[in-house]
Amino acid sequence: MIRRSNKPVFWSLFGAGGMVSALIGPMLVFVTGIAVPLGFLLPHDALRYERMLALAHNPAGKLALAVVISLFLFHGCHRFYHCLHDFGIHVTAGMKAACHGFAAAGTALAVYLLLVIGF
Amino acid sequence: MTTTRIIEIECQRFNPQTDSEPHFQSYQVPFSEEMSVLQGLQYIKDHLDGSLTFRWSCRMAICGSCGSMVNGVPQLSCHTFLRDYFPDKVRIEPLNHFPVLRDLAIDQTDFLAKLESVKPYLIPDTEKTPAQGTYLQTPQQMDEYYQYSECINCLLCYAACPQYGLNKEFTGPAALALLHRYNADSRDAGSAERMEVINGENGVWGCTLVSYCSEVCPKGVDPARAINQNKINSTKDYFLRFLQPRGGK
Incomplete structure (x- = not known):
């Protein structure tokens, strides 16, 4: 009997993260990195503190932030883990746990902060 | 001249x-x-x-x-x-x-053992005698697997595969493409028997989609596609088993 791999769990998170980052990533870079700071197409105060706080207070906003942070992290960490392997750096169980653990910890922290910030 | x-x-x-x-x-x-x-x-x-x-x-x-x-x-x-x-x-x-x-x-010994492990032959649901006639298939059903059946076991894909280079236990491109060739054949009912190879750490999960295997194939087979379709199948198999009654396959 060949032991079943647990990769489907991490690959699903990686795949979902890839999808979300492909769809939302470029837009986020444009809005937060170009449009708002330069006042190009969007006003300078589009991302000001009160607005962002309102976004984080709104349940739909919380969900969107949690999904973006969590799946981006899982996608990036999984990619990093495979790159190490491709470069011939032998990936130990500890390094695998560190990569995916970092994403899990980031997710837990984001969810915790989104909850304590209030509704 | x-x-x-x-x-x-x-x-x-x-x-x-x-x-x-x-x-x-x-x-x-x-x-x-x-x-x-x-x-x-x-x-x-x-x-x-x-x-x-x-x-x-x-x-x-x-x-x-x-x-x-x-x-x-x-x-x-x-x-x-x-x-x-x-x-x-x-x-x-x-x-x-x-x-x-x-x-x-x-020395191709390692590949031959891997080829054998994927059961590269038709496993029909019910065995027919010649008197009962042939197994019928439409051209559309044949299109599902035809390109994978073009494999000539030349091993160029194994020489191209960085994952096989790093880990000799990896089942590898040609064997996994041939596994898919039989799973995708409408006359075959052996998918469940081959699932174990797919699901293992050295089955489809040994691949990181470098795709050089598909590039070097002289017969136009696309092993990278076969492997990555089976990552989806393996993921379904992984999660759907929790929805099945105990004792279910």
Whole structure:
């Protein structure tokens, strides 16, 4: 009997993260990195503190932030883990746990902060 | 009109009885426009050095025997032409990632065991006798697997695969593509038996989608696609088993 791999769990998170980052990533870079700071197409105060706080207070906003942070992290960490392997750096169980653990910890922290910030 | 030019062919040599390390040997080979790299090797064996060892059979990209590294790229030497390298030299080495038996001949034992592990034959639901007729299939059903059945086991994809290079336990491109060839065949009912190989750490999950296997395949097979379709199948299998009643397959 060949032991079943647990990769489907991490690959699903990686795949979902890839999808979300492909769809939302470029837009986020444009809005937060170009449009708002330069006042190009969007006003300078589009991302000001009160607005962002309102976004984080709104349940739909919380969900969107949690999904973006969590799946981006899982996608990036999984990619990093495979790159190490491709470069011939032998990936130990500890390094695998560190990569995916970092994403899990980031997710837990984001969810915790989104909850304590209030509704 | 055939013009004869001279090209330098540099071959990796290794005799396990006398050499501790492989080394290179150069030959000056006259060639004409239509000569393949394999014909260059045959010229060396017939006229310059009868001890040069390499495998070949059909000379027309059907048998899959003459795979070697030509200037670092996995190629069928019968499918590669000297004119495309002239005036530079051609360097021929045995396929990457395999143990070398002698000169350009590699040991395929590992691959053959892997091929056997994927049960590369039809496992029908109910066995028919010849009197009961043939298993019918529509052209659409045939399209599902046809390209994968073109595999000639030449092992260029294993020489191209960095994952196989790093981990010899990985089932590898050709065996997984052939696994998919039978799973995708409407006459086959053996998917459940092959799922165990797919689901293992060294099944489809050993692949990181580099896709060089599909690039070097001389027969237009796309092993990377077969493997990644089965990552989806393996993921479904992983999660859907929790929804099935206990004792379910």
